[in-house]
Amino acid sequence: MSRTIDVLTAGLETSVQELPGRIGFWEQGFPPSGPMDIWSFRQANLLVGNAPDTAALECQFVGPELRFSAPALVAVTGADMTPMVDGVPVESWTTLALEAGQTLTLGPALKGARAYVGVSGGIDIPPVLGSRATFHMAGVGGVEGHAIKAGQQLPLGQAAAGPRPGTRVAPEARPRIDGGREWTIEVVPGPNDDWLDEAGRARFLGADWKLTAKSNRTGFRLQGPAWSFSPLATDKRPEHGSDPSNILDHGYPFGAVNLAGQTPIILVNDGPSTGGFINPYTVITAAFWKLGQSRPGDIYRFRAVTVGEAQDLRRALDARCTTASLQPG
Amino acid sequence: MIYDEPVFKPGGDRNLLVYLGDEMSFDLNFLVQTYAARIREAALPGLVELIPELASLLVSYDPDRLGYDDLIRELAGIRRGIGRLEGLELPSRLFNVPVLYFDPWTAACVDDYRAKLAEKEPDPDYLVRLNGLADRRQLVRVHSGTEYWVAALGFWPGLGSFLPLDPRCRLTAPKYNPPRTWTPKGTVGMGGSITCIYPDETPGGYQIFAISPMPIWDPAQRLAAFRDSLALFRPGDRVRFVPIDREEHDYITARVEDGSYLHPEVGYQRFSIDAYHAWLDTLDPTKRF
Numbered sequence A: 001m002s003r004t005i006d007v008l009t010a011g012l013e014t015s016v017q018e019l020p021g022r023i024g025f026w027e028q029g030f031p032p033s034g035p036m037d038i039w040s041f042r043q044a045n046l047l048v049g050n051a052p053d054t055a056a057l058e059c060q061f062v063g064p065e066l067r068f069s070a071p072a073l074v075a076v077t078g079a080d081m082t083p084m085v086d087g088v089p090v091e092s093w094t095t096l097a098l099e100a101g102q103t104l105t106l107g108p109a110l111k112g113a114r115a116y117v118g119v120s121g122g123i124d125i126p127p128v129l130g131s132r133a134t135f136h137m138a139g140v141g142g143v144e145g146h147a148i149k150a151g152q153q154l155p156l157g158q159a160a161a162g163p164r165p166g167t168r169v170a171p172e173a174r175p176r177i178d179g180g181r182e183w184t185i186e187v188v189p190g191p192n193d194d195w196l197d198e199a200g201r202a203r204f205l206g207a208d209w210k211l212t213a214k215s216n217r218t219g220f221r222l223q224g225p226a227w228s229f230s231p232l233a234t235d236k237r238p239e240h241g242s243d244p245s246n247i248l249d250h251g252y253p254f255g256a257v258n259l260a261g262q263t264p265i266i267l268v269n270d271g272p273s274t275g276g277f278i279n280p281y282t283v284i285t286a287a288f289w290k291l292g293q294s295r296p297g298d299i300y301r302f303r304a305v306t307v308g309e310a311q312d313l314r315r316a317l318d319a320r321c322t323t324a325s326l327q328p329g
Numbered sequence B: 001m002i003y004d005e006p007v008f009k010p011g012g013d014r015n016l017l018v019y020l021g022d023e024m025s026f027d028l029n030f031l032v033q034t035y036a037a038r039i040r041e042a043a044l045p046g047l048v049e050l051i052p053e054l055a056s057l058l059v060s061y062d063p064d065r066l067g068y069d070d071l072i073r074e075l076a077g078i079r080r081g082i083g084r085l086e087g088l089e090l091p092s093r094l095f096n097v098p099v100l101y102f103d104p105w106t107a108a109c110v111d112d113y114r115a116k117l118a119e120k121e122p123d124p125d126y127l128v129r130l131n132g133l134a135d136r137r138q139l140v141r142v143h144s145g146t147e148y149w150v151a152a153l154g155f156w157p158g159l160g161s162f163l164p165l166d167p168r169c170r171l172t173a174p175k176y177n178p179p180r181t182w183t184p185k186g187t188v189g190m191g192g193s194i195t196c197i198y199p200d201e202t203p204g205g206y207q208i209f210a211i212s213p214m215p216i217w218d219p220a221q222r223l224a225a226f227r228d229s230l231a232l233f234r235p236g237d238r239v240r241f242v243p244i245d246r247e248e249h250d251y252i253t254a255r256v257e258d259g260s261y262l263h264p265e266v267g268y269q270r271f272s273i274d275a276y277h278a279w280l281d282t283l284d285p286t287k288r289f
Helices: A038-047 A198-206 A285-293 A307-320 B026-042 B068-082 B104-116 B123-130 B136-143 B246-257 B273-281
Strands: A004-009 A015-017 A056-060 A065-068 A072-080 A096-098 A103-105 A111-119 A153-155 A182-189 A209-211 A219-223 A246-251 A256-260 A263-267 A274-283 A299-304 B002-010 B015-021 B047-052 B056-061 B089-091 B094-101 B147-153 B160-164 B180-183 B187-191 B194-197 B202-204 B207-211 B238-243 B270-272
Touching: A038 A056, A038 A072, A038 A111, A038 A285, A038 A307, A072 A285, A111 A285, A182 A285, A182 A307, A198 A274, A198 A299, A246 B015, A246 B056, A274 A285, A285 A307, A307 B068, B002 B026, B002 B068, B015 B026, B015 B068, B026 B047, B026 B056, B026 B068, B026 B089, B026 B147, B026 B273, B056 B068, B094 B136, B094 B246, B104 B180, B104 B187, B104 B207, B123 B136, B123 B207, B270 B273
Parallel strands: A182 A299, B094 B238
Antiparallel strands: A004 A065, A004 A153, A015 A056, A056 A111, A065 A103, A072 A096, A072 A111, A182 A274, A209 A219, A209 A299, A219 A263, A246 A274, A256 A263, A256 A274, B002 B015, B015 B056, B047 B056, B089 B270, B094 B207, B147 B160, B147 B238, B160 B194, B180 B202, B187 B194, B187 B207
16 A cells, blocks of 8 residues: 555645755756755755655644654654644654654644644656746645645655664754744855945944745845935846846845845745846855744844855755764664 | 956855846847857866856856966956857747737736736737837737747746847837736746746736737746747847737647647748848838837
């Protein structure tokens, strides 16, 4: 009999995600998608014996209720959604052995915003354009293109031998999701930092930026002080557009701090590939998990790093996402 | 202007922006597409994705296989290898796109916008007035009188930016302010001097005045044209709008619905920039159709 999960309730917007995401179709306008917090996501997979990039569930703000048709190793990481099995609280960041017929329930996120549910064998839906990652705005990937819904059955893949139940991620190897509302987000200046004047650049790096509720897997909208511009923005060829933040359509890097008028929006996993606004700064790969775990009203402070520093930080993050971070319970 | 050397700017730890100039022109975009083709041919290990745009490219790379400085050195070398525009050629497919001008669906969409968001002149009349045209019939003649160059794809899957190749058919239009909250699937719109087809029902900001029943992207890959790709167009393709009447529109819609529709496409052409420039020299750009 095939192993499946029955979706009893879906949560707020729970989707299948996979790494590295949908790669190779950006030119046609398809974003990479994939999990926002790659740190928690990969550790959820490691805890159930999967390769770290295997398809798993991303639960946003309110988690789902899932019944397992067959025995499976399961792990919940990321935001604290007070997981329960058959109504009994269980540990996050820990390998759980579920029996056939048992139900895993996640509640609202008490700390952080996104929890990840790894299941031995992974979620075995057919890949679309090379990936199982969900890009729900365009109905591509995932389960029928969208977030999961109550009544659906999610097929599970062949499970390999996993860690012993009770195995956990060493506390010092986990991302720090402790309910703190202030985050330091590392950015690389560019590609268009030279379109700001010196005061504008100093203000971006010196100010508190508040994450607004108008934020989703497409973009994170921020509130903060006014922007000011250099002559590149104010004295330019007319085809760039009339606003200082307008530029001839160009590619938008993953993590771009995209400035539309005076409103900065960080473009994240399901964001647009191109457009006509400047991107003065870019959030680095190693800081994405902090975006994924922050909540509306949280405060961001940005710290400039070099390309080389950003790449070293990403390597350090990758090093946390191996079985070396697991310890017996 | 077109820069002598590309301007390289980092986009975080695994993306690079490469600006080749700062104007909206066919010549600059032709250079961008040539550059993209040469970069692909070079098959640099560790280069992941390439998005050519109007005047620039976005390159994503794997820093564990390809260092930032090495990538810039390689890309600068490839640009030097292209040199000047003269003599360049690119393969370019031509798509004939059936279009119903002044259709009821885009008209209803504009009416909905005027009722709910902001009063404005109906888009076709606005375009006629702004571009000094005689009437709506001349708008159709001018808009459908040229091939368009697919300069870029992006923002939404399958959404293309089309530049008119015949300077006598250049039209301009400001964008909506505030933008529309919805646009019918298949709508033909114009913003700045760029024309587009909306691949799906999405928000939008271009002036709208026509609709095409021919799908340009299909996530279900149901029709034959989408067997190898979800999106119909690639940068460097060309598009010609073919005016059709309501009866033809409904016929095509029925063929699309039953899955038997075949996309009209010419796939064996090469675009020579020298031949294009020679043709431009024969035109009087002050004349309209």
